[in-house]
Amino acid sequence: MVPSRRGRRAREVARRPAGTFGIVVTLLVIIAVLFAPVITPYSPNAQDIAHRFAGPSSDHVLGTDDLGRDLFSRLIFGCRVAFSIALPAVGIALVLGLFLGLIAGWFGRLLDSTLIIATDALLAFPAVVLALAVIALYGPSTRNTIILVGLAFVPNYFRVTRALVLAARSDVYVDAERALGARTSRILGVHVLPNVLPPLFILVAMDIPGAIAVAAGLSFLGLGVQPPTADWGVMLNEGFLNVYDSAWPLIAPCVALVVVTLGFTFLGETLRDVFDPRVSRTQYPLNQRRKRR
Amino acid sequence: MSGDPVIDAREVRVQFGSGSGALQAVNGVSLKAARGEILGLVGESGSGKTTLARAIAGLQPTAGGEVYVEGLAVAGLHGGELRRLRRRVQVIFQDPHASLSPRLKVDYLVREPYTIHGVAKGERKPAEELLDAVGLAPEIAEKYPHELSGGQARRVGIARALVLEPTVLVADEPTAGLDVSTAAGVVNLLSDLRDSRGLTMLLITHDLNVVGAVADRIGVMYLGELVELSTSDSLFEAPRHPYTRALLAAIPLPDPTRQSGSPPLEGEIPSPHNPPAGCRFHTRCPMVHDDLCATEKPALAETDTGLAACHWWRELAGTSHSTA
Amino acid sequence: MEGLDVVYHAPPLELHALRDVTVTVRPGEIVGVIGESGCGKSTLANAALGLLPGNAEVRNGRVMLEGTDLVDLDDEGLRRIRGRRVALIPQDPLQSLNPTLTVGRQMADAVLAHAERRGRDRRELEQRMTTMLERVGIPDAAERLGRYPHEFSGGMRQRILIATALLLGPPMLVADEPTSALDVTLEAQIVELLRGLREERDTAIMFVTHNVGVVAQLVDRVVVMYAGRVVESADVTAFFANARHPYAQALLGAVPSHEHRHRRLTTIPGRVPSLAHLQAGCAFADRCPLVAPICRTVDPAPVTDGASLVRCHARDPKSGWQAPAGAA
Numbered sequence: 027m028v029p030s031r032r033g034r035r036a037r038e039v040a041r042r043p044a045g046t047f048g049i050v051v052t053l054l055v056i057i058a059v060l061f062a063p064v065i066t067p068y069s070p071n072a073q074d075i076a077h078r079f080a081g082p083s084s085d086h087v088l089g090t091d092d093l094g095r096d097l098f099s100r101l102i103f104g105c106r107v108a109f110s111i112a113l114p115a116v117g118i119a120l121v122l123g124l125f126l127g128l129i130a131g132w133f134g135r136l137l138d139s140t141l142i143i144a145t146d147a148l149l150a151f152p153a154v155v156l157a158l159a160v161i162a163l164y165g166p167s168t169r170n171t172i173i174l175v176g177l178a179f180v181p182n183y184f185r186v187t188r189a190l191v192l193a194a195r196s197d198v199y200v201d202a203e204r205a206l207g208a209r210t211s212r213i214l215g216v217h218v219l220p221n222v223l224p225p226l227f228i229l230v231a232m233d234i235p236g237a238i239a240v241a242a243g244l245s246f247l248g249l250g251v252q253p254p255t256a257d258w259g260v261m262l263n264e265g266f267l268n269v270y271d272s273a274w275p276l277i278a279p280c281v282a283l284v285v286v287t288l289g290f291t292f293l294g295e296t297l298r299d300v301f302d303p304r305v306s307r308t309q310y311p312l313n314q315r316r317k318r319r
Numbered sequence: 320m321s322g323d324p325v326i327d328a329r330e331v332r333v334q335f336g337s338g339s340g341a342l343q344a345v346n347g348v349s350l351k352a353a354r355g356e357i358l359g360l361v362g363e364s365g366s367g368k369t370t371l372a373r374a375i376a377g378l379q380p381t382a383g384g385e386v387y388v389e390g391l392a393v394a395g396l397h398g399g400e401l402r403r404l405r406r407r408v409q410v411i412f413q414d415p416h417a418s419l420s421p422r423l424k425v426d427y428l429v430r431e432p433y434t435i436h437g438v439a440k441g442e443r444k445p446a447e448e449l450l451d452a453v454g455l456a457p458e459i460a461e462k463y464p465h466e467l468s469g470g471q472a473r474r475v476g477i478a479r480a481l482v483l484e485p486t487v488l489v490a491d492e493p494t495a496g497l498d499v500s501t502a503a504g505v506v507n508l509l510s511d512l513r514d515s516r517g518l519t520m521l522l523i524t525h526d527l528n529v530v531g532a533v534a535d536r537i538g539v540m541y542l543g544e545l546v547e548l549s550t551s552d553s554l555f556e557a558p559r560h561p562y563t564r565a566l567l568a569a570i571p572l573p574d575p576t577r578q579s580g581s582p583p584l585e586g587e588i589p590s591p592h593n594p595p596a597g598c599r600f601h602t603r604c605p606m607v608h609d610d611l612c613a614t615e616k617p618a619l620a621e622t623d624t625g626l627a628a629c630h631w632w633r634e635l636a637g638t639s640h641s642t643a
Numbered sequence: 644m645e646g647l648d649v650v651y652h653a654p655p656l657e658l659h660a661l662r663d664v665t666v667t668v669r670p671g672e673i674v675g676v677i678g679e680s681g682c683g684k685s686t687l688a689n690a691a692l693g694l695l696p697g698n699a700e701v702r703n704g705r706v707m708l709e710g711t712d713l714v715d716l717d718d719e720g721l722r723r724i725r726g727r728r729v730a731l732i733p734q735d736p737l738q739s740l741n742p743t744l745t746v747g748r749q750m751a752d753a754v755l756a757h758a759e760r761r762g763r764d765r766r767e768l769e770q771r772m773t774t775m776l777e778r779v780g781i782p783d784a785a786e787r788l789g790r791y792p793h794e795f796s797g798g799m800r801q802r803i804l805i806a807t808a809l810l811l812g813p814p815m816l817v818a819d820e821p822t823s824a825l826d827v828t829l830e831a832q833i834v835e836l837l838r839g840l841r842e843e844r845d846t847a848i849m850f851v852t853h854n855v856g857v858v859a860q861l862v863d864r865v866v867v868m869y870a871g872r873v874v875e876s877a878d879v880t881a882f883f884a885n886a887r888h889p890y891a892q893a894l895l896g897a898v899p900s901h902e903h904r905h906r907r908l909t910t911i912p913g914r915v916p917s918l919a920h921l922q923a924g925c926a927f928a929d930r931c932p933l934v935a936p937i938c939r940t941v942d943p944a945p946v947t948d949g950a951s952l953v954r955c956h957a958r959d960p961k962s963g964w965q966a967p968a969g970a971a
Binding site for chain 2: 197198199201202203204205206207208209212216217220221
């Protein structure tokens, strides 16, 4: 008997080193986000000027920054901030992109062309230029950062969804459902959507690090999250300015960004490989793969 | 033909594209099928047989002509009316696996027609019974489509088509892609279904052997047109169209003592975008008479055996060619 | 091929694609290999070309092509043999031709890969290709060399592939389901073409297919495969008149025809066994109408009778097979 699909897939992911790394990072992130107040020895904003620029020690695991704040605590809370921006942003992108992609791909024609032109226009602007324009109008803040990053990612989800829906539209099983008399809403909801979602989820896993990076970049430039909030981008900025006094305030957020970005990217890529239907499955004996006419 | 025809297609035309680049996939085809009969439709690539079948099933918009199924006009139906039609005419698609939604279990797929049409819970048969009707074991219900063999997937497709107890079944290449022995099982099944349920079937295939074994009447299509229509016996024993005769001669017989001679037809099927003038078959016809065949398209006329679209069918009657 | 055993490695499974397979093709002979999915006929075709994939292991046996054992050859040795001594006519013409290169270029590639001398005369090459295309029935051959595959129809593409296979005049051709993707009238043309080739050039052809009718019309000898073994092999007339293995009989009975329309088609209960989990005894035992206890414990040995061979206890007088109650 063929073992359950989910169980098999989970093992496949764990089997690859990149996947394991990704899973570990994800778990660490989850712990950091959920238990930040519990695992941090200090409040992220607690100043201690007397001990500023301290190196790693038993008091401060990673040292302190220019205002004597514990870097480790700021890092953990920064993780929370990063995800509180990235997750809603990608969520907006997913929901909006999915919806637009569905209607564009399914109903086609004028609606499709209009949406394509709109998203192409959005893609034509580099994210930073767009950010500058919007910030200039509405002022920098966390909320605006989320919206901006979300919008920047919408075209991707739109494109992928639309392509999948277009392919599904001409797929035989859709025809078969029509032949049975199914309504469009049913076809879309029960048959097309489940086939469209998995690739999108993988995209989500891979876009989260991207969103974090973009958000951090904006904050670094002062256009996103504002100090004194403990955010990795903000920390990068502060660390950069004070690097001659101590390297630790710069190193800490750098390493965090790299590890988290790599971890999620690996996870996403591994998920994509495991879920790719073209990758041969070792559990199926050769004689069940048929040569079609 | 006794009783009203269950399928009545009149001068059906189907066009793809528009303007000068338009492709006439089906060019004015008329045929009828009586209750309980298996009407075979054969032809090679580009013949339009699949397109015609889809048009009859209401899956393909037509550019002309009319289709009536049990007296109900197919064209121009929408919404609720179209759904009612669907209960009467069901389709079995060519690729056994592709017609099954990949992420759903067989159990759900086979009972979905009930949900779609809002059949009362009390009237729904359990999945095991539906699968049993096509000779599948109950365990199949728990599988996903990609876990099924070609033959099993094909039978699930048939089971789905039968759930609503249609009166007409349109089977598009039911044996394509299947092994010989599996295909035999499907052919037997279709024949049994006709006998047990009185289904009317439109059987589309390129395989003359299959229609020869199972169909009551057979229509031959070439480049979007019906070139001959007669009973199975008449077609095989006394074809009245040179294309039919060539097709029959081309079938490789599983009998080495009766070798086929030189290939009955040279050349290739002309492009459907640019069909030959006059009789569409004249460019490859072994008995072409230049003057008439190239200029005037023969209408489907009555012959001694059925219908044939050839100016010279009487010549064929003279040399009755038996391949039986 | 003698006693060939091929195993595919797909961890954690091992698939026994070919088991003790012996097939001989003589010059000017056409041997038809028939069988259904999972019987190993594609593996057989690939082995004849030395084209087994990376995860295949030849555990036993030899593949002798004009005296050279392909199993022993390395990549370079195989490369030199392919095209020149044995060529492939593949199944799907669309997928076997590169859509971005002209036909002439692709055909030339086949020859140039084996060029002995540098600077082979281009005119001469074109002349050969043109002649070959004409021979396979493509009109305006010289002009067609400059065209791309998508400009040809399916039947034409298949002919181009045949012409390419013939360019170097190999004594052996392996045709892997060459007509499966073609309409029946085109199939008849290709069959005629292959017959002609056999007459003209004494080419040996191994014709792998699932189409029983074509086999009857074209081949000299029939080889039937099931679950990686050759279960019957006979001269074509003898085979169709009197197939002996129960699987072969069932196969012949499953072919529909107008002539026998009143007879119900034979079907075979059960499914082809998994090549990874073969049980002891005859692989066909679970599905065979003539199964007896010995069939489940002992794998039948081949019984030869002149040119015919069959692996079945029921046909082996020395096997101790007992007819089950009420069997033929």
